Amino acid sequence: MDKNILAVYYTQSGQLKQILDNFVQPFIDAGHTVEFLEIKPTKPFPFPWPIADFFDTVPESVEVIPTSLQPWETKRNQYDLVILGWQPWNLSPSIPFNSIMQDEKFKAIIKDTPVITISGCRNMWINAQEKNKKLIHAAGARLVGNIALVDRHLNHLSYVTIFHWLGTGRKDRKWGIFPKPGVSDEDIRGASRFGEVVKDFLQKNSWDGLQESLQQLGAARVKYSLMFIERKAGKIFQKWVNIINKYPQKRKKILVLYKYYLAIALLVASPIILLVDLLFFRAFLQKRIKRQMEYYRGVAYHPEIHA
Template sequence: MTIAYPSPNPPLQSKVCHSPPRHVLAICYSQSGDAARCAKAFLTPLKEAGAVVDEEWIKPIPAYPFPWKSVLRFFDVMPDCILGKAPSIEEPQFDPDLPYDLVILFYQVWFLAPSLPLVGFFNHPKSRVLNGRATITVVVCRNMWMVATAEVNRWLAKLKATHLDNLVVTHQGPIWATFITTPRYLLFGRRDRLWNLFPEPGVGESELGRVREFGNTLAKQLDQLVPGRTQPFFTGLDATRIEDKYILPELIGSRLFRFWASVILAMGRLGGRYLRSVAVGLFVLNLVCGIVLGIPILFVFRILAYPLLRPVLQSYKMEMRAPSEPRPVDAAKHPETIDVIG
């Protein structure tokens, strides 16, 4: 009988080094559900890659209704959006002192401004979680997002966040269609195809697929998420997708919104709720006229004046592509070209 003895020098066992899981904090407010769908699409690949994801859902006090069901109630929040008068929010459940490797903010655009619940979070003491932390923003909007993004960027700078990337998610359909489908969805909650001619409102499946791809891109680079990282994850992937035709209408619209916000507040102080409602109605009428008449005129003006506007518009465009795309050297040296129209 042969007896097998253990080798006096057994082979060395190879040691497999596993990096610790990354801890991610996702902060989101979703009124209509689109931002929630985008958050799920983006975060699922991170969870599958082993990241520990804490999800914090902002809850404003009082809650904003969906659907709004009232035109006046819907447009009555415009002054607060433009002037940054944020609501209180319920106490967030996350611990801001936990060693999160990454914070992801999912937010919407309301009246060319960051949604009020997000601003409410920025005003909350627990927003200190952003201090020194790598941060990615995901903005969900109809098609105009740059003015709101500039405001969010200012908040992130104030809170000393390390802003790595900005991903822009837009509603499906051409601009003329979303003028109908988005208000119909927000006011009445109708997500079907109007007359079977218009696209469904909100974020479509193809755009959700794009969001998932960006989540996959980030998931593949989680091991590169180290303290002090300043390099973007999405460089060269067209995370912002800026359309030149929206730049001037958005910039001019934001100035007009600011004017009307002041008018509505002044009317409210003079005559209470009744005069404020009258001012809101006049704003809605002005907005409809501006969309029907002003935007086509503005598009023609942009074509005719483009040779003169091009340097300023290009500088602003490159500024808005940051942080995922590096700023051009000349824009960094001459930020006053941005301020002319910003």
């Protein structure tokens, strides 16, 4: 029996649409109907994106504050599966994505519907995915699968290359030395293998065991060092936003300080903190670490684990 699938996405660079095109190809090949819905803010976010303008999104993305969207329509009011294509901004779902997730019309479409999240990002996605889980839960939908495609290069390198891509719009090698930014072409093409797995579960009308099958293909890899940094950074980001909210007239100046703080914290402080953790704490927290990593690989929503 043919299925009706809605693939929702927001993209500035076009990378996420490429990922989705590959992901849904097995559904199309099997004769299922795939409808795309592109999220378009009323006031578009540019690409290339001036770095100062990117950092100006920090308060709204961290606090999951929606923006207005252009009018949109879907061909159906209900689907057999909804695919949510998204990207993190500032360890949170991007503003356009959080906006459609809080749209009452869209929430009615995904209510009581299985949904799959698929993202393309630098390398940190677990904080944002927790916020996604909360939004999905609030909409009454059921998260059955999660796929996170990331830049596989070292954290320090990808920090440099992502801003090169963001500021220039070019997905090439900075100075001819650094690696290419973003999700690799190989991983983008390889998104189809995840779609093949999801298609089989869709045709069986059962989602039990889907995320475990996706994990076996590396769908949601959790690296301890990044998890450690991200869990701490999420709380720090919120503190910066609290300062901005307290002194809104100084927003631009505070965001300049935040930008430099972020660079120092990520490139200088985090390696030191990770070393201290390795030497003095990690060995005594193995059960807790294992529980956290297994949770983030999965699709269950338990806020107390993330806290």
